[in-house]
Amino acid sequence: NAGVTQTPKFQVLKTGQSMTLQCAQDMNHEYMSWYRQDPGMGLRLIHYSVGAGITDQGEVPNGYNVSRSTTEDFPLRLLSAAPSQTSVYFCASSYSVRGNQPQHFGDGTRLSIL
């Protein structure tokens, strides 16, 4: 049982490049989400999903796309990277968002856009 796994751990991109941050969980969790954390700030919700095929926007969705084709995976795509997207990205999951179960977080992806 690996929990929530994020890859890669570190990435450097040039402005305009695209990439996908991977997130996988092996706990059969219904709810998954992506956050970004900038220096000195709390976590801000980017996108979330309440199940396969269902996604919705969080606080800061612009510049990011997500999809949820399986229960296990919830990738985050940057279509055209911008320096403002330099941040640490965390993926999280919980058994059910309608219950009171807590979220489990991955170790993060540290992304730098040059």
Next chain:
Amino acid sequence: DAKTTQPPSMDCAEGRAANLPCNHSTISGNEYVYWYRQIHSQGPQYIIHGLKNNETNEMASLIITEDRKSSTLILPHATLRDTAVYYCIVRVPNSGGYQKVTFGTGTKLQVIP
């Protein structure tokens, strides 16, 4: 949307109890209070949650006031490894019936030797 207010920072002597307050005056009747912490740059770690009653687990205790407008996380014997940012969160329902979970800036707890 229910929001939380926490002090930006606190100090606590090693071995003493750390009491971290959180205000959530607009909390709804069916919303839970959750506490997480983030050590250095790791992913947030779940600590404890509760609805009305006080809760205790191997990590901490959670005290919720009778009117539910505030709560306190208690670390009974703080150690240097408890130095972290502590987040108090209230589940926020949206119009679709699903719940977005949002984090604020938390309280940075510094445990002092």
